[in-house]
Amino acid sequence: MDIKTRSDGSVKSVQLAFDVLEAVAASQEEVGVSELAAHLGTTKGTVFRHLQTLMERGYVDQNQTSSRYKLGMRSYFIGQTAAARIEILSASTEAVSALRDEIGETVVVSALRGTSLIVLRTVFGKSTLEIGVREGSELVLHGTAQGKIALAFSRKPLLQGVLRKGLEPITEHTITDPAAFDKELQLARAQGYVTAANQETFGINALAAPILDQTGDLVGTIAIVGSVQNIKHDPSHKQVEALLKASLRISWNLGYDKMTVSGRQP
Amino acid sequence: MDIKTRSDGSVKSVQLAFDVLEAVAASQEEVGVSELAAHLGTTKGTVFRHLQTLMERGYVDQNQTSSRYKLGMRSYFIGQTAAARIEILSASTEAVSALRDEIGETVVVSALRGTSLIVLRTVFGKSTLEIGVREGSELVLHGTAQGKIALAFSRKPLLQGVLRKGLEPITEHTITDPAAFDKELQLARAQGYVTAANQETFGINALAAPILDQTGDLVGTIAIVGSVQNIKHDPSHKQVEALLKASLRISWNLGYDKMTVSGRQP
DNA sequence: AATGATGTTTCGCATTGCAAGACAAAACTT
DNA sequence: AAGTTTTGTCTTGCAATGCGAAACATCATT
The missing domain is CATH 1.10.10.10 (Winged helix-like DNA-binding domain superfamily/Winged helix DNA-binding domain)
Structure with missing residues (x-):
């Protein structure tokens, strides 16, 4: 053993x-x-x-x-103290609850730790049915909206590791073709957000955006998670706007300034 | 050492x-x-x-x-897990944020541990000036509203220890006369709540109520804390009502039922 | 170059934490 | 009510292990 x-x-x-x-x-x-x-x-x-x-x-x-x-x-x-010391947590608290209150869906914050994307905080939406992701669990990089955002925005060579393991299908909607997956990442980079309807769990969708630090590198993601009924493949303007606002606010708290940080090189 | x-x-x-x-x-x-x-x-x-x-x-x-x-x-x-396992915390989460949103003042939850009253959770009010009590700190039993509530409602013989040490004055408004202090505790018991304007810190007041378990014994307190301008010696009806509602809801979550639990014997 | 910080590593010895088992006090069975 | 099992707690001898001291490796700064 x-x-x-x-x-x-x-x-x-x-x-x-x-x-x-x-x-x-x-x-x-x-x-x-x-x-x-x-x-x-x-x-x-x-x-x-x-x-x-x-x-x-x-x-x-x-x-x-x-x-x-x-x-x-x-x-x-000790956990309370840790929450105050872990930058991404303290930087996201307000923006997360504001986003949850505005959109009403569950909000999930994750952090990149090494090559894994870990769920740090889940704040449930207003619906009676609680849809969320367990805090501490690891997000599948190629099968979740958050994972795709991480792959699209991180300067670490995460994609290589993912492709080496192969794009294993989790549901029948998981993207398994490397070319199609690359297009998806390009889309994420161009839009600044991405969704992943049914790709990891049937009936569930997520809309994710990056959290960047002062160097412009990705340190985590913020996402709203809910049923495919409430978060469409093409999410509503309101949802996208609110998410991007939260994403920028958190990144700003971490010292990121899109004005001063030079263009991103993946 | x-x-x-x-x-x-x-x-x-x-x-x-x-x-x-x-x-x-x-x-x-x-x-x-x-x-x-x-x-x-x-x-x-x-x-x-x-x-x-x-x-x-x-x-x-x-x-x-x-x-x-x-x-x-x-x-x-581990802190998140602890928060879910510590009854008084999980039982109070919702009621605390509801109380804070309704009244707008800082809400403080404390737990009786042995003979000490420890601050578990502080949720700041809406004011820009943040008035609160550090989580983990110990409340002075004879100089705070929460302490008086604990002395008034706990079945443990806390008062003896306090009187043995003496009612040391902390500010000039601290009650130091044992007879007057006893009257204060009787008032707390009769009303179900009590305040403590300027008794521990000048300019600050708190309005506290008990948190009881299924046996009707005191396990903690809930209080709103703020400047003496916002929380008067005789608090507003609205403040009292909201606090008592929260206090009862939390105690209810812990299994307390004022219908089935027999009269309190101090 | 030299100095003085830092974090990291090595090593021998005595401390100290561990396994095993005894004990006491409940909680079941009979 | 006596026996049986299972619980939490305590003791002890032995060897594994964690500690202190000092050396080493990187840095900055002088």
């Missing part, structure tokens, strides 16, 4: 501590020592000691009556 | 790892290894190794060009 590529340079017991913390986080309900130990493949004593540490720090709380464990307040606070 | 009351039962290297993580979080700017080592009173090598671990896990990110460190996305995600 574990490859012996040692020389991690990392601290083993800390790894275990985070394994425990994340296992507690992953559990919907409060969770007990034995259960955690079984799940993590270690002994009760070890888990217990780590829980003591995490509790002392406030990252984990113990229910006094059931003596089971759950996430503590400090876990929440 | 550190007392030798060993036999912690906690894991030392994990403590250090969290020291590092929290030090990174505490720094507004990105921070370097040497700086952290100096701050924590340890060596660069040790800090470096812990940063490797935290980075591998995604709790910390390294800026590739400056090779300095900051909080990573995983820190944010």
